Amino acid sequence: MRALVTTPGSRFGVTVQEVPDPVPAPDQVLVEVAHSSLNFGEVFRAKSAEAAGEVFGWDASGVVVAAAADGSGPAVGSRVLTFDYGGGWARRRAVAANEVAVVPEGVDLAVASTLPVAGVTALRALRNSGSLLGKRVLITGASGGVGRFAVQLAARAGAHVIANAARGAGLAELGAHEVVASLDDLEPVDVVLDNVGGSHLVRVHELLTTDGVIQSIGWTSGEPAVFPPYSTVALGKRLVGFQAGTGFAPDLAYLLDLLGRGALSVEVGWRGSWEKFDEAAEALLGRKVSGKAVIDLD
Numbered sequence: 001m002r003a004l005v006t007t008p009g010s011r012f013g014v015t016v017q018e019v020p021d022p023v024p025a026p027d028q029v030l031v032e033v034a035h036s037s038l039n040f041g042e043v044f045r046a047k048s049a050e051a052a053g054e055v056f057g058w059d060a061s062g063v064v065v066a067a068a069a070d071g072s073g074p075a076v077g078s079r080v081l082t083f084d085y086g087g088g089w090a091r092r093r094a095v096a097a098n099e100v101a102v103v104p105e106g107v108d109l110a111v112a113s114t115l116p117v118a119g120v121t122a123l124r125a126l127r128n129s130g131s132l133l134g135k136r137v138l139i140t141g142a143s144g145g146v147g148r149f150a151v152q153l154a155a156r157a158g159a160h161v162i163a164n165a166a167r168g169a170g171l172a173e174l175g176a177h178e179v180v181a182s183l184d185d186l187e188p189v190d191v192v193l194d195n196v197g198g199s200h201l202v203r204v205h206e207l208l209t210t211d212g213v214i215q216s217i218g219w220t221s222g223e224p225a226v227f228p229p230y231s232t233v234a235l236g237k238r239l240v241g242f243q244a245g246t247g248f249a250p251d252l253a254y255l256l257d258l259l260g261r262g263a264l265s266v267e268v269g270w271r272g273s274w275e276k277f278d279e280a281a282e283a284l285l286g287r288k289v290s291g292k293a294v295i296d297l298d
């Protein structure tokens with residue numbers, strides 16, 4: 001089969017090559033992949049991968065071509081959304097049945113492919129922060145993949161949502177009550193989902209109420225964070241290192257249901273053939289994609 005394979009020395013670290021088909025374990029389904037959405041983390045890592053021949057790719061949607069031998073998971077012919085830490089940028093993916101959800105009729109497979117890492121991260125980071133009803137929730141990097149889902153899900157959970165992004169277009173329509181390009185002059189916040197790190201992290205820590213929580217999700221800025229002496233001491237403020245984890249199937253099903261009912265909106269800011277991976281990667285890492293980038297494995 002063909003796959004995007006790590007190729008050290010290439011521009012964004014991967015090229016399309018022939019590789020052996022995956023052999024599914026008894027609890028895995030085999031999926032013919034149609035689309036994959038790109039996440040900042042995997043694209044960043046692929047670019048600097050040192051080993052050749054690895055298949056990256058976390059999010060993928062497609063059709064089941066072999067059911068799991070142990071009887072778990074969807075039947076042959078089912079349209080599915082899948083997640084795993086690798087193997088998604090390939091024409092065929094063997095994936096555990098507990099990382100697969102059936103895509104409802106009427107939901108486009110390319111749009112569905114945007115949900116796994118970005119959508120589940122937004123969902124779980126908010127869920128980990130306790131009840132959001134009436135809370136002031138600040139989301140940094142809100143124009144990106146995780147950010148756009150987080151804005152919508154936080155608004156849905158009853159929060160007062162503050163979206164922080166240089167490119168704030170469309171965020172109010174998704175449910176943000178305030179859209180801010182700068183973190184100056186903000187009132188204190190109860191919960192922060194931080195996708196940017198660096199000086200943003202230092203600033204949101206200053207803005208946090210004494211019993212508030214920061215979910216440190218990502219670090220797109222690539223900058224160090226320099227905290228003033230004693231600023232992290234004594235107060236009850238919590239800084240939690242977020243990890244998306246595994247066992248995505250129930251959360252994928254929840255997000256797909258919202259999508260199917262028109263209760264979740266997806267912006268695909270870049271879409272094209274996987275042969276144009278470098279163009280997509282350049283746009284994503286260069287802050288030129290609004291929402292998600294989707295590659296078609298044509």
Ligand SMILES: NC(=O)c1ccc[n+]([C@@H]2O[C@H](COP(=O)([O-])OP(=O)(O)OC[C@H]3O[C@@H](n4cnc5c(N)ncnc54)[C@H](OP(=O)(O)O)[C@@H]3O)[C@@H](O)[C@H]2O)c1
Pocket residue numbers: 038039040041042117118121140141142143144145146147164165166167168195196216217218219220221222242243244245284287291
């Ligand atoms: N811990 C986990 O399990 C987990 C899961 C998912 C994602 N992540 C991490 O979370 C972060 C966001 O992921 P994503 O997929 O949502 O990325 P994304 O789609 O690229 O969005 C990130 C957003 O961050 C902002 N940004 C980018 N570069 C920046 C810079 N130099 N300074 C300030 N803001 C910048 C951009 O907004 P503006 O240009 O509009 O400001 C961009 O829309 C990444 O670091 C990713 O690795 C972690």
